Amino acid sequence: MPLTDARIRSTKPEAKPVKLTDGGGLYLEVRPSGKKLWRYRYRIVDKENLFAIGEYPEISLAEARSEHDKARGLVKQGLHPSHNRQAERLTTQMANANTFEAVATEWISKKSGRWTPYYRRQVENFLGADVFPYVGKLPIRNVTAAHLLEIIRRIEDRGASTVALLVRQWSSAIFRYAVATLRADSDPAAALRGAIHRPKVKHRKPLAKGQIKEFMAALENYGGYRTTVIALRLILLTFVRTGELRKALWGEFDLDNAEWRIPAERMKMREPHIVPLSKQAVILLRELQTYTGGRGMLFPNYRRPKDCMTPTTLNRALERMGFNGKDSMGFSAHGFRATASTLLNEMGYRSDVIERQLAHAERDKVRASYNQAEYMVERKAMMQEWADLIDLICSKPKAGTPA
Structure with a gap:
């Protein structure tokens, strides 16, 4: 006769284990200690086996029968329920570990x-x-x-x-x-994909020639640190990324040969990059050496000397000068790259030369072999002509010459 909850609850422990059968190999073992354990006896390949389902009342009669049905299905396939339970536990453990x-x-x-x-x-x-x-x-x-x-x-x-x-x-x-x-x-x-509206790209605003003159005049009157002034002039002359300049180390520079070699780990494209230095840039760097030449970094942080200049320093300076911030043209330090790119193209330099000096990614996979010194003769001439153009833009008109 199938078991009932009433019979299970009323069965008291005896000196020896009591076996209450439910059918199909499922039974409840009532031990002398008072524990009531669900068991399923089955045979595979003519060998008798015992599967421990769990303890009553944690596992009710209905739950025991459900587990029994699952176990019987496995036995019909020649699978041991205990082996299947171990596999499920292992799967669960792996899933919990692989969050x-x-x-x-x-x-x-x-x-x-x-x-x-x-x-x-x-x-x-x-x-x-x-x-x-x-x-x-x-x-x-x-x-x-x-x-x-x-x-x-x-x-x-x-x-x-x-x-x-x-x-x-x-x-x-x-x-x-x-x-x-x-x-x-x-x-x-x-x-x-497509669930989020992609914001409209805001391109970096370049400076026009007249604005370069205004910028240099404002820089001359800037009341902040001289090292910040030099940094802004250098980034205009070299048009590197702001992070490449802020984190620059003196060991990367060969001023006698007018060359700056930026290591791959600091470049966005993870490739080393050479920056030919104009005469104007070398003069600025030699001046900067008198301030920070005894340290590893060109632009150490004044509050934390072991760190470099913060990412906001240059934009804050531009803000004080009226080029960035509220009611301004919205020019940021990164905009020097767009400024150089725009004017160098107008000057007639080949786009390949400009793009290589900007250290942009090589999009032509056929030309995937990166040569950091590619177009170096043209790049040196271009960097010097760029610095000379800035001087020309900012020069005061001679007497009798219209401004």
Whole structure:
């Protein structure tokens, strides 16, 4: 006769174990200690086996019968229920170990060797602030497109559409890595392409010739540190990226040969870069040596001497000079690159020469072999003519000559 809850509850422990059968090999063993244990006796290849389902009342009669049905189905396939349970536990343990955060951290470690330190911090900071608190502890297989959509919409709602786009892209890369390492079956972030409105790109505003003259005049009257003035003049003359200038080391410069060699790890494209130095740039650098030549960095941070100039220093100076900030033309330090590119093209220099000096990515895969000294003769002449043009623009008209 099948078991009932009333019979189970009323059965008291005896000196020896009591066996209450339910049918199909399922029974409840009542031990002298008072414990009541569910057991399933079955045979595979004419060998009797025992499967421990669990303890009553933690596992009710209905739950025991459900587990019994599953176990019987496995036995019919020649599988031991205990082996299947071990496999399920192992799968669960692996899933719990392979959380979204764990896989993301591993992905960062694998990929960051080709990233700049700034980009790595950007990835870690945004994932840590916007993603991990919501899905970081979930097994990566359990993270869905709905989870990710909620996250990126939350980011977009605070006005950070660019960050939302980056988070979707990074999440997609993390899932692709998980698929490649057999820890996920698909990339749910791929379904969210187009879910975020891409903000309109704001191109860096270049300075016109007249504005270069205004800029140099404002710089002459700037009341801040002389090293900041030199930095702004150098970035106009060399049109490198602001991070490349701020983090520059004296060991990278050969002033006698008028050359600056920037190592690959500081370049956006992760390739070494040569900057030919004009006579005007060398004069500025020799002056700068009198201020910071005894230190490793050209532009150390005044408050933290072991660090370099902060990213905001140059833009703050431009703001004080009226070129950046509210009610200004919105010119930032990065705009010197656009200024040089625009005017050098007008001067008739070949775009290949200009692009190589700007250290832009080589888009023609046939020419993927990067030569840092390519077009060097033309680049040296161009950098000197660029510095001479700036001097000419800023020169005072001779007496009797119209301004």
